[in-house]
Amino acid sequence: MFNELDSTKPLPVGVRWVCAAGAAALTLTLVAMVFFAGAPASGLSGEVATRLPQSGVENPVTAVLLNFRSYDTLLEIAVLLVVVVALVPAGTTSANSADWFTSLRLGAVDPMSVGFAGLLAPIIVVVAGYLLWVGASRPGGAFQAGALLAATGILLSLIARQMPNFCRLPARLLLVAGLLVFILVGLIVSLATGAFLHFPQDFAGVLILLIEAAATLSIAAALLLFYSGLAQTEPAR
Amino acid sequence: MTQDMLYSICGLLLFGIGLYRLIAAPRILLKVLAVNIQGVGVFMLLVATAYPHSDPVPHAMVLTGIVVAVAATALALSLYCRIHELQAGSGTEP
Numbered sequence: 001m002f003n004e005l006d007s008t009k010p011l012p013v014g015v016r017w018v019c020a021a022g023a024a025a026l027t028l029t030l031v032a033m034v035f036f037a038g039a040p041a042s043g044l045s046g047e048v049a050t051r052l053p054q055s056g057v058e059n060p061v062t063a064v065l066l067n068f069r070s071y072d073t074l075l076e077i078a079v080l081l082v083v084v085v086a087l088v089p090a091g092t093t094s095a096n097s098a099d100w101f102t103s104l105r106l107g108a109v110d111p112m113s114v115g116f117a118g119l120l121a122p123i124i125v126v127v128a129g130y131l132l133w134v135g136a137s138r139p140g141g142a143f144q145a146g147a148l149l150a151a152t153g154i155l156l157s158l159i160a161r162q163m164p165n166f167c168r169l170p171a172r173l174l175l176v177a178g179l180l181v182f183i184l185v186g187l188i189v190s191l192a193t194g195a196f197l198h199f200p201q202d203f204a205g206v207l208i209l210l211i212e213a214a215a216t217l218s219i220a221a222a223l224l225l226f227y228s229g230l231a232q233t234e235p236a237r
Numbered sequence: 238m239t240q241d242m243l244y245s246i247c248g249l250l251l252f253g254i255g256l257y258r259l260i261a262a263p264r265i266l267l268k269v270l271a272v273n274i275q276g277v278g279v280f281m282l283l284v285a286t287a288y289p290h291s292d293p294v295p296h297a298m299v300l301t302g303i304v305v306a307v308a309a310t311a312l313a314l315s316l317y318c319r320i321h322e323l324q325a326g327s328g329t330e331p
Contacts, residue, residue: 027253
């Protein structure tokens with residue numbers, strides 16, 4: 001019943017030319033609009049620069065992400081969690097829910113990779129911690145650090161031929177920690193300042209670091225779950 | 238033509254390539270990849286537009302967008318895998 005959805009038969013040549021012409025026309029229109037629109041307005045850089053000292057961090061991108069527009073980041077972590085909820089059954093249907101790890105159906109691993117991963121993993125973890133910390137003043141932050149941690153997790157999982165079993169309660173807590181800490185901090189500061197996610201200026205830096213640390217762990221766990229959920233699916237055909 | 242204009246136009250071209258493949262590619266996997274390429278094009282346009290003013294708001298939006306794009310791709314791929322599992326289960330050749 002899904003054959004129409006995923007056919008291997010290419011479209012007729014004539015239809016493809018029409019598609020190409022349509023896409024090209026739209027693209028050229030957009031290019032012309034960008035080209036002749038002139039210099040874009042200066043945006044919000046002035047406002048951000050004015051308010052930056054009140055944000056608790058020195059990096060304007062982090063200030064926008066975690067302070068000025070923290071709702072965006074909160075909802076983004078919620079989106080990540082929604083996909084996690086959708087993927088948990090896919091990665092765990094065959095797993096015994098009491099096990100900490102589920103094994104992957106992979107071939108033997110060569111000793112060179114094992115040694116190299118052992119060398120690489122601690123370094124990546126330290127770099128991830130550095131990226132999390134440096135996000136306050138320079139490019140970096142929770143997402144970059146989380147992506148690095150997830151990469152380490154995937155590397156180690158492939159070497160060990162095991163994936164964490166995300167059915168276990170601690171693993172699930174790790175997955176929701178980012179959103180949970182974010183909402184709790186938002187509610188607690190609302191007692192002090194009267195508005196959800198309105199950080200008091202003196203504590204903003206510490207609170208942002210706390211949220212980012214929790215978000216880093218959750219993002220890393222979620223990305224690892226995305227990978228393992230897809231890796232444990234039966235290969236197509 | 239300034240440098241950021243060049244990047245903007247490259248982003249739009251990526252968007253166009255992705256749009257064509259989204260419509261014309263026969264397989265779902267290729268369509269998912271095409272949507273990702275479209276997304277990269279949009280991110281590139283946003284960053285290039287914000288560059289002359291070093292405006293941090295589009296940069297933050299792109300960071301958010303990348304994470305959402307990864308999540309959406311993971312969901313699409315898992316649905317794709319599920320379709321193939323169902324096909325294998327029902328015994329029909331795709």
